[in-house]
Amino acid sequence: MNDEPFAGIFKESNIFAQRDVLSPHYIPEHLLFRDAQINEIVKAVTPTLRGERGRNLFIYGKTGTGKTSCIKHVIAKIKELSEVRARISYINCRIYNSRYRVLNKITSDHMPLYAKRGYGIIDIYERIINWIEEDGKILIVVLDEIDSVKDLDDLIYTLSRANSDIKSGGVAIVGISNNVGFKEDLDPRSRSTLYEKELVFPPYNSTELSTILKERSERGFKKERIDAAALNLAAAIAANESGDARLALMIISKAGEIAEAKGAEKVTQDFVREASKEAEDEMAYQLVNTLPEHQKLIVYAIALLSLQGSRYKKLTEGSDTYIFSGEVYSKYSGISESMHREPKSSRWYRKYITDLEMQGLIQTYESGKGIRGHTKLIKLAYPPEKIKSTIEKALFKDNEGGEGGAVQDR
Ligand SMILES: Nc1ncnc2c1ncn2[C@@H]1O[C@H](COP(=O)(O)OP(=O)(O)OP(=O)(O)O)[C@@H](O)[C@H]1O
Numbered sequence: 001m002n003d004e005p006f007a008g009i010f011k012e013s014n015i016f017a018q019r020d021v022l023s024p025h026y027i028p029e030h031l032l033f034r035d036a037q038i039n040e041i042v043k044a045v046t047p048t049l050r051g052e053r054g055r056n057l058f059i060y061g062k063t064g065t066g067k068t069s070c071i072k073h074v075i076a077k078i079k080e081l082s083e084v085r086a087r088i089s090y091i092n093c094r095i096y097n098s099r100y101r102v103l104n105k106i107t108s109d110h111m112p113l114y115a116k117r118g119y120g121i122i123d124i125y126e127r128i129i130n131w132i133e134e135d136g137k138i139l140i141v142v143l144d145e146i147d148s149v150k151d152l153d154d155l156i157y158t159l160s161r162a163n164s165d166i167k168s169g170g171v172a173i174v175g176i177s178n179n180v181g182f183k184e185d186l187d188p189r190s191r192s193t194l195y196e197k198e199l200v201f202p203p204y205n206s207t208e209l210s211t212i213l214k215e216r217s218e219r220g221f222k223k224e225r226i227d228a229a230a231l232n233l234a235a236a237i238a239a240n241e242s243g244d245a246r247l248a249l250m251i252i253s254k255a256g257e258i259a260e261a262k263g264a265e266k267v268t269q270d271f272v273r274e275a276s277k278e279a280e281d282e283m284a285y286q287l288v289n290t291l292p293e294h295q296k297l298i299v300y301a302i303a304l305l306s307l308q309g310s311r312y313k314k315l316t317e318g319s320d321t322y323i324f325s326g327e328v329y330s331k332y333s334g335i336s337e338s339m340h341r342e343p344k345s346s347r348w349y350r351k352y353i354t355d356l357e358m359q360g361l362i363q364t365y366e367s368g369k370g371i372r373g374h375t376k377l378i379k380l381a382y383p384p385e386k387i388k389s390t391i392e393k394a395l396f397k398d399n400e401g402g403e404g405g406a407v408q409d410r
């Protein structure tokens with residue numbers, strides 16, 4: 001009976017109890033295996049609660065290791081305390097990705113009436129300074145995904161400069177990133193400001209992920225709807241891949257959806273296997289979307305060349321297309337120029353290739369002595385058609401977007 005198209009949308013799920021508990025945006029009440037890290041964060045911010053500036057903190061860890069969850073957990077605890085001189089701004093720098101936007105977000109968090117008026121950067125800066133000095137506040141600025149800030153050196157300079165301009169009170173920075181190469185790219189002065197204290201979040205192992213999944217699935221799934229073996233498999237896959245709790249959660253929640261769509265009674269290992277393939281692909285496309293512009297263009301060049309096939313046919317075997325690094329660089333340069341971008345130097349290019357390989361988007365290997373002597377060969381780790389269309393969507397959207405798109409680089 002299909003004459004009622006929306007019949008069934010409120011139908012109770014046979015598999016899920018609370019689907020949102022399995023979502024990556026959900027912040028669990030208890031963060032398992034992170035007591036040490038939470039204590040370190042608390043230790044770093046404790047002086048600020050007493051009105052001292054304390055030391056800036058830098059948090060590093062691969063994706064899905066619980067950085068955002070832990071910091072939000074600590075912020076929530078601090079907000080419960082009364083009579084604390086510290087004020088906190090949590091800022092997702094993927095969205096607030098420039099000095100201006102960050103300072104504006106601070107004013108809108110704490111001085112909402114002022115923020116609406118669209119002042120220039122100097123006015124905003126002075127307003128923040130005055131607000132801090134009113135009663136000697138400490139402002140804790142949490143910059144999550146800090147590597148997304150385009151003029152980060154300026155932002156760090158401005159925030160630390162505030163400390164010398166302020167007569168009473170202060171500013172403390174907590175920076176968070178999952179980008180390995182980020183530290184090396186920073187201006188040495190910003191680096192020493194930001195890295196007064198450093199905290200590393202290690203990837204989760206398979207046992208830890210199993211426990212996290214078990215706790216989450218007790219509320220996410222209906223009783224007896226997911227096998228312990230299925231949970232363990234999802235944990236093992238995610239641990240083997242990257243130790244990423246988000247991936248592990250994504251796998252079991254997708255497995256649940258597959259089971260539900262098939263009208264199965266239980267989420268089994270087979271559904272987990274199917275889901276893990278889908279989840280990995282999805283993560284890759286998300287990753288591509290968040291790459292900086294020139295890395296996107298490089299991946300785009302690799303995808304295009306993979307689709308055309310290398311000029312050196314011997315390197316193309318079945319679906320495995322390896323491409324010469326030099327070919328990629330000239331394709332990338334051509335694309336950049338046609339988009340009115342200055343291509344990065346070949347030194348930068350090589351660094352980007354290393355980054356992309358570390359992120360698992362490409363594989364490379366050195367060819368032996370051959371037609372062109374020693375050279376690097378590159379292969380895309382995901383289907384080129386899908387990568388190509390993902391990047392085209394992202395670039396197209398930015399070009400349309402006018403203000404603030406990735407196009408406006410430094
Ligand atoms: N220790 C933990 N216990 C329970 N759930 C966790 C734990 N760590 C992470 N998670 C879950 O994993 C998901 C990802 O965690 P989170 O967003 O904190 O990672 P992250 O380190 O900030 O990653 P990214 O670098 O990608 O921003 C969230 O859904 C979170 O609830």
Ligand SMILES: [Mg+2]
Binds near residue numbers: 067068069
């Ligand atoms: Mg995060």
